[in-house]
Amino acid sequence: MAGITQQPISKWTRASMLQGLTEITDTAESDPDNDASDILILTFDVVSAYLRCLVDNQIIKVNFDDLETDLINFEIRYDLQGPVLAPDLILKPQATQATADDLPQWRDYVARDIKVYTNDWLQAYFESVAWQHKTTPISSDLLTFMVTTLTDKAYDNYRKTPKSWTKKAITGVLTGFFVSNADLTEAELQQVAPALTGFLEFVAEQGWLNAKRASDYQRFINAAALEMLTRAQDPQSAGPGKLIGAEMQKQGIDISDRDAVAKFIDQVNANGGIDSLYEDNQVFADDDDEAPDDLTTLLNHPDQLASVAKLYDPDINQQYLKDAHHPVSAGWRQAKAIETHTLAVETGLRLWIQRKAYAISIAWEAADLLAAVADFMDVLYAQNLVTPEQWSVSAFKEIGQWFRETQSDIDYRDMQPVVAGISDILHQTGVLTKKQAGQLPAAFNGDEIPVIDKPKKVTGKVMSMKQARKLLKNKKRRC
Numbered sequence: 001m002a003g004i005t006q007q008p009i010s011k012w013t014r015a016s017m018l019q020g021l022t023e024i025t026d027t028a029e030s031d032p033d034n035d036a037s038d039i040l041i042l043t044f045d046v047v048s049a050y051l052r053c054l055v056d057n058q059i060i061k062v063n064f065d066d067l068e069t070d071l072i073n074f075e076i077r078y079d080l081q082g083p084v085l086a087p088d089l090i091l092k093p094q095a096t097q098a099t100a101d102d103l104p105q106w107r108d109y110v111a112r113d114i115k116v117y118t119n120d121w122l123q124a125y126f127e128s129v130a131w132q133h134k135t136t137p138i139s140s141d142l143l144t145f146m147v148t149t150l151t152d153k154a155y156d157n158y159r160k161t162p163k164s165w166t167k168k169a170i171t172g173v174l175t176g177f178f179v180s181n182a183d184l185t186e187a188e189l190q191q192v193a194p195a196l197t198g199f200l201e202f203v204a205e206q207g208w209l210n211a212k213r214a215s216d217y218q219r220f221i222n223a224a225a226l227e228m229l230t231r232a233q234d235p236q237s238a239g240p241g242k243l244i245g246a247e248m249q250k251q252g253i254d255i256s257d258r259d260a261v262a263k264f265i266d267q268v269n270a271n272g273g274i275d276s277l278y279e280d281n282q283v284f285a286d287d288d289d290e291a292p293d294d295l296t297t298l299l300n301h302p303d304q305l306a307s308v309a310k311l312y313d314p315d316i317n318q319q320y321l322k323d324a325h326h327p328v329s330a331g332w333r334q335a336k337a338i339e340t341h342t343l344a345v346e347t348g349l350r351l352w353i354q355r356k357a358y359a360i361s362i363a364w365e366a367a368d369l370l371a372a373v374a375d376f377m378d379v380l381y382a383q384n385l386v387t388p389e390q391w392s393v394s395a396f397k398e399i400g401q402w403f404r405e406t407q408s409d410i411d412y413r414d415m416q417p418v419v420a421g422i423s424d425i426l427h428q429t430g431v432l433t434k435k436q437a438g439q440l441p442a443a444f445n446g447d448e449i450p451v452i453d454k455p456k457k458v459t460g461k462v463m464s465m466k467q468a469r470k471l472l473k474n475k476k477r478r479c
Contacts, residue, residue: 012060014070017051025078044080052164056104065113068163072210103159111152114161118151121203130202136194143195145182150196153177163209167220174224179231189232190311193225197316222314223367226352299353302429309346314371315378325382332385340381341374343388343431348373350429351421358421361414372415373422388431396443404446419444 021044028040048071054060055067074080125131126140150173154160158169178184178192197218204214253260299305320341326332348370351358360369376399380386384395396419403412420441427437435452442449 009054009059010061012054012062014062014066017060017062017067018070018074021047021074025080041080044075044078048075063113064110065117065161065163068161072163072213073207075210076207106156106159110161111155114151114155115148117208118147118162121206121208122147122199124206125199125202128202130198130205134198136191136198138191138195142188142191143199146192146196147199149177149182150174163213165217165220167216167223170217170220171224171227174221174228175231178228186229186232189229192228193221193311194316196221201317218316219314219367219371222312223365226312226366299350305349306342306346309342309349312349312366312370313345314367314374315341320374320378320382323378323382326385330385332382336387337378337381340387341378344374344377345370347377347422347425347429350425351418354421354425358424359417360421361417363414364418369418372418376419376422388426391432391436391440393439393443393449396440397446400444400446403444416441416445 024043024047025040028043051060051067051071052064055062055064122140122144131140150170151162153173153176154162154165154169158166158172160166160169174192178189184192200209200214200217200221203209204211318338318341321334321337325337351360351373352366352369355364355369364372377388380391380395380399386392386395403415407415423432423437423440426432427434432440438452439449
């Protein structure tokens with residue numbers, strides 16, 4: 001970049017950086033090499049991460065979010081959308097675990113800037129048609145609290161702005177502060193994922209946030225939501241402030257009554273401090289991977305499970321309807337595609353709840369497993385025009401061969417118990433026959449197809465109950 005801009009790095013401006021990026025892009029576009037475009041995307045991403053790093057460390061005196069906006073617009077303009085590299089990737093080894101001391105300095109002007117533009121985003125959303133037609137019954141005050149809490153804590157604890165959030169930052173805030181400190185009911189916690197993802201969809205549609213990045217954020221939020229709800233069921237997850245507030249409410253103490261509050265605090269201290277509020281018999285083991293009781297009970301209540309599954313749909317924007325599929329003239333039907341996808345999400349949730357029973361790899365996170373099940377079933381309908389009831393050995397042989405040829409050995413092995421779990425669950429819920437459930441996983445694995453015995457047909461002369469009674473009656477007469 002220095003050779004292009006002809007200026008010391010400390011003197012670079014937004015204009016000179018964009019000029020340098022434009023010259024790199026123009027050079028690549030005139031290159032006849034077939035790989036030039038792929039190399040350009042990688043180069044752009046590396047250079048972008050380098051520029052973010054320089055700005056993040058105040059080597060270049062440019063506002064970080066202004067730079068981020070310039071890079072997003074440039075990326076869209078020249079169709080350079082690729083993976084997003086974090087600014088700290090340039091200076092820190094990827095395996096290094098960041099600590100508070102590793103974070104860039106907290107800056108008041110950055111925090112204030114975040115508040116300004118996220119508030120603008122929220123106000124625009126509340127005045128939009130998208131808000132009027134939202135499917136999540138949430139108030140503007142509650143959504144404002146969710147968005148501002150996520151943005152504030154992501155910057156305070158991870159130094160990430162809404163334009164540079166990471167999976168670690170999103171997951172940390174949702175499964176941490178939202179559980180331990182936020183005063184949200186279980187119903188309100190269930191609204192977090194659909195409300196935030198709907199808001200981000202609107203922001204991306206306005207061009208304020210890169211579409212690829214917004215999609216990643218939505219995926220991270222959906223992945224964290226299940227863990228957030230699970231942790232919220234554990235009283236041990238509550239922070240001291242939340243725990244004290246809950247205990248005061250339980251005892252009917254008016255927080256405006258200073259004497260009553262003081263007496264309560266004295267009593268807590270006399271009992272051993274805040275630790276006394278935690279019940280020892282409610283401690284959960286850190287490595288407990290069993291599904292919480294409230295989710296397990298859903299298995300016996302299909303209607304409730306269907307409602308909960310909607311919260312964890314990995315493709316709430318219905319991208320699967322836009323992906324490659326047969327034309328309507330060949331038999332593809334949108335209603336069938338939606339029906340298949342809905343069943344896939346419910347099946348994925350059932351599989352996650354029972355993941356231990358089906359020996360699902362611990363490498364699978366909830367959102368990734370649901371996405372894998374949904375993709376698997378969506379593709380089978382899109383490419384083969386078969387709903388689960390119509391799944392065949394030949395179709396599973398074909399998709400199994402595709403996995404073996406295009407995916408890594410580890411990914412293929414991890415997918416095998418997933419396919420077996422899908423087949424068994426759909427059999428248990430009456431969608432697949434016993435024969436399908438027994439043969440389809442073998443077809444996917446490339447194994448010999450087992451022979452599934454049919455109920456044996458009775459041969460010879462068959463006696464009816466009426467005939468039996470008549471014979472018995474005659475027998476008595478002979479006596």
